[in-house]
Structure formats: C-alpha cells, structure tokens
Amino acid sequence: MGRGRLPRPGAPAGGRESGAGAAAGRVGVVSEHPITYAGSGVDVEAGDRAVELMKASVRRATRPEVLGGLGGFAGMFDASALARMSRPVLATSTDGVGTKVAIAQALDIHDTIGFDLVGMVVDDIVVCGAEPLFMTDYIATGKVVPERIAAIVGGIARACEEAGVALVGGETAEHPGLLDPDEYDVAGAATGVVEHDAVLGPQRVQDGDVVLALASSGLHSNGYSLVRRVVASAGWALDRHVDDFGRTLGEELLEPTRLYTRPLLDLIGTEGVDVHSLSHVTGGGLAANLARVLPTGMFARLDRSTWTPPAVFRTVQDLGRVPQADIERTLNQGVGFVAVLPAAHVDRAAQVCEAHGIRAWTIGEVTLEERASVADGVEVVRGAKGVDGGAVQVVGEHPAA
Secondary structure (H helix, E strand, O other), X not given: OEOOOOOOOOOOOOOOOOOOOHHHOOOOOOOXXXXXXXXXXXXXXXXXXXXXXHHHHHHHOOOOOEEOOOOOOOOEEOOHHXXXXXXXXXXXXXXXXXXXXXXXXXXXXXXXXXXXXXHHHHHHHHOOOOEEEEEEEEEEEOOOOHHHHHHHHHHHHHHHHHHOOEEEEEEEEEOEOOEOOOOEEEEEEEEEEEEHHHOOOHHHOOOOOEEXXXXXXXXXXXXXXXXXXXXXXXXXXXXXXXXXXXXXXXXXXXXXXXXXXXXXXXXXXXXXXXXXEEEEOOOOHHHHHHHOOOOOOEEEEEEHHHOOOOHHHXXXXXXXXXXXXXXXXXXXXXXXXXXXXXXXXXXXXXXXHHHOOOOEEEEEEEEEHHHOOOOOOOOEEEEEOOEEEEEEEEEOOOOOO
C-alpha cells in the first residue's frame, strides 16, 4: 500500500500484483458475489489514515536538499553540492531489524523499532567515512493498523532526525494471508557521500594503531534468534522484572540501538584526530567485524579485561549456557563500534565520544602479524563476510560485575 509519505504517495494499495491467468480466459467457477480488494484483506482507507497520522513526524526528518513533499512517486534530493566535491563517492547500505520485531509485537510497543532500523542501515555508511544523506523504508504487514504503522514510521523519522538524515520515501505493503494481522517486518536503505581521498578503511591502518571501543546501548539488533530461544527455554516472560536490569525483561530487550552517526562524523572531523578505520559491531560479533576493516598482514589483539559486558549479555549467556565463542560471534557484548587510530590520538577521540554521551576506552592494539604475540590455543579470526582482511584475537577475561 503506497503510503503517500515524504515523498511516496497514495499509490494503489498493495503495490504491483501480477495476474498470471489474465490472458488465459475464464477458467473455473465464477464467483457468486463480487470480489473486492477490501474483501481480499487490503484496506486502502486504513493506509490513508496511517499517512495522516505520520505526516508531522516525517516532515521533521528532512534536510535542506530535499525537493518536493508529500505525494510524489519518488524522493528527490538536490545533489548540486556534490559538484563542488573533488571526487565524490556515493555509499549505500540496506538492512532490516531482524527478529527483534517479535519483541515489539509481543509488547505492542512500536515507536522504538525505527531507531533499530536507522542504526542498522545508516551507521554502516559512516564506517567508510561517508555522511549519510537520505533514507527510504519498507514495511510489510498482514493488516494495516494506522496507529501501529504511524508509530513505526514515527520512530524511523525521529531516528533519522537525530542522525541528520532525510527520510525521503517509504512504502507500506499489506500482505493478508502471507503475514498474520499483527505481524510486520521492516527494512530500509540509505545513501551517503564522501570524498574519495577521505574514504576510511584498511588501506589507512598502520602498525602501532590502537583500537578504541565505543559502548553499545545493549543488544542493539543482532542475535535475537539466540536471545529469544534462550528466554523461551528458561520460561521467562517479557513482563518479568529482572533486578540486574532494573526493569522488565521486555524493556531491556526492546532498548533501541544506539545511533553513532553524528558522534562519529564529529570524531572524523575533529582536528588532531586521524581516524584510520571504523567498524560497526553487528552480526558476527566484535572480532569478525574488526577483521573486515584491517588489511591482510595486520593483527589486532583485544583484551576482555578492559570492560565488563552489561548484565543482559551475562544473563543470556548464563541462562542458555551459551559457549563464550558462540556468544561473542552473535552479540556485541557491550561494544557497538570500534575505531582504529594512532595511539597519540586516542585520548582526544575518547573525549569527543564522551561529549556525545558514549563511553569509549582502549580495547587493544594493532601490529604486523609477523611480529604479533599470538596466544596459543585461542581462536584467531581472519577476515569475515567474504573480506580477506586482517586477523583478530580476543584474550583475557572480563572483570566481574
């Protein structure tokens, strides 16, 4: 169902459908009563009501470069500023929230899941040093409930506003028979830009660099299939109060993903701080994602003794008796991002992060692998997700809480 949002419109509900038998002539029994789109489970009017409810929040998620407004078929963004760049490089990313949406649906709380979506999509773009410019989203649901859709989109819009990204389009598709009435899934895509000479990545990393960890706000949006399985196995209800969390289990699991876009853009632009590479700690965990932004031949040794994972990570591990290696490959363990930069710049970089309310600390260092002190019997992660990158080893033990 076309949302008619900024700037996507009131397109015919349900989007494109194919009629494979349209040219085959009449086959079978003709229906006794007229069959309508509404009778098939698609409510066009509900979609229109959802648009009216979300208008105000979407209008705030904009930038001066956005052209047009509500009702267009495509989002338009004035790219004339790119002509003033020496060699502009566009960066794009797409992602979803995963099974965390099941927690939102079970609690009937839908205004925070948008932060998870924006975090998963937009913060991937910052990894290469690019400034995210605009984003679009897509919601598939079994039944359009206007207030629920408006809450989801409102969260996306508020997150875009916080990240300085324009929400220039979106679509809501009603899929009766494919999804249950209360089920939905969300996805999004974003585009950013960076000067070619300013692209961050493995090519900048040097022997002697330090790895700076930036704290996560909790589980973020990865590993919820494991978390939900552990919770179900333990028989814990979402309304169970957990003393270690200081709130209910459901509230802890629904904690929104931290947005790092503006803090990291500030860090990259800070005089006296030369960021070499960044890594978003998502699926695959800390070691695998750091290995992706190290060059072949470089080795990062990370020390668990530098931080204590928040209580939710210990609880999941203890309840499910999850092996250490498995939980570290699945959950962020309290580290949502890492920056690789010269040792002399670490203190200033940490100050910038702290000014944005993000705790930052030195978690390890990078050396040439041929000179590295590799701990025996401890896994070494080399590259990940098709990237032939560097090597990472995590050693030591976390301090007790």
